[in-house]
Amino acid sequence: MSFLRNWFPTPSAVPSISTSPPALVQVSPPPAEDDQDDDGSDTEKETDDNPPAFPSLNSAQRMQVQEPSTSIPKILTDSQLMPPPPAPNLINRTIGVPTSGRGGLAVPPTTTKAPVKPSKKREKVALAPGHSPLDWAALKSSGQDLRGVDSLMRIPPSVLKQHKTRDDAWSAFNGKVYNITAYLPFHPGGEKELMRVAGRDGTKLFASTHAWVNVEFMLDSCLVGFLVSEPSSS
Numbered sequence: 001m002s003f004l005r006n007w008f009p010t011p012s013a014v015p016s017i018s019t020s021p022p023a024l025v026q027v028s029p030p031p032a033e034d035d036q037d038d039d040g041s042d043t044e045k046e047t048d049d050n051p052p053a054f055p056s057l058n059s060a061q062r063m064q065v066q067e068p069s070t071s072i073p074k075i076l077t078d079s080q081l082m083p084p085p086p087a088p089n090l091i092n093r094t095i096g097v098p099t100s101g102r103g104g105l106a107v108p109p110t111t112t113k114a115p116v117k118p119s120k121k122r123e124k125v126a127l128a129p130g131h132s133p134l135d136w137a138a139l140k141s142s143g144q145d146l147r148g149v150d151s152l153m154r155i156p157p158s159v160l161k162q163h164k165t166r167d168d169a170w171s172a173f174n175g176k177v178y179n180i181t182a183y184l185p186f187h188p189g190g191e192k193e194l195m196r197v198a199g200r201d202g203t204k205l206f207a208s209t210h211a212w213v214n215v216e217f218m219l220d221s222c223l224v225g226f227l228v229s230e231p232s233s234s
């Protein structure tokens, strides 16, 4: 029965309902346990059955009641947690480099030139079926005669000029003259573009269009000779 007594306040602590306003009942912590019974003896003490204090002695509720003004950490919003960064130190800025509206890490205006646009748009030409670069590779190594001549020749510009039609087109690249007739429908840039160099030296135009293309390899089986200067009339 002793444990029941602990749950009820003693008559002296009970306030008189009729006479005075209700007083705050101070819950005192249970007395500290005396560790004298460490030897394991079963001697029962009355205090052993004391219920634990509720709310616990150092609970948040208890703190709130006793010290409402003490700062219990409150949940902050994102903006409260991360205030905006401080304004950049304008003293450290380079004179002449604008900071407003662009941010401090903007590239200096002297290096921000607009890229130079190519003057002419490169046309993508749809090649006819069976005229892919792979098809050309197969044809040129097939052993088929693509030169149209029996042996390599010395070719002056006047002779080169005579081969400038779609059926018979020669062109010179880097001092070598090629019969480009068979290659015309295989050219990724189109027949029309390639015909611009028919009957003449196309080295310059070729280099300005696609210097990375290996013309020597692509047209090796179309070689007809070497470009030479015009023989003297005397």
Ligand code: HEM
Residues within 6 Å of the ligand: 122, 123, 124, 125, 180, 183, 187, 188, 189, 190, 193, 194, 196, 197, 202, 205, 206, 209, 210, 213, 214, 215, 218, 219
């Ligand atoms: C017989 C010599 C030539 C050969 C072997 C040749 C070969 C090629 C090759 C392989 C390409 C594709 C390159 C690539 O996509 O990167 C190409 C594209 C092109 N070629 Fe030629 N070419 C020759 C002469 C010329 C000439 C004289 C012109 C005249 C302007 C020309 C104009 C073009 C153009 C405009 C393209 C672009 C096509 C594209 O972007 O898809 N080519 N040529």
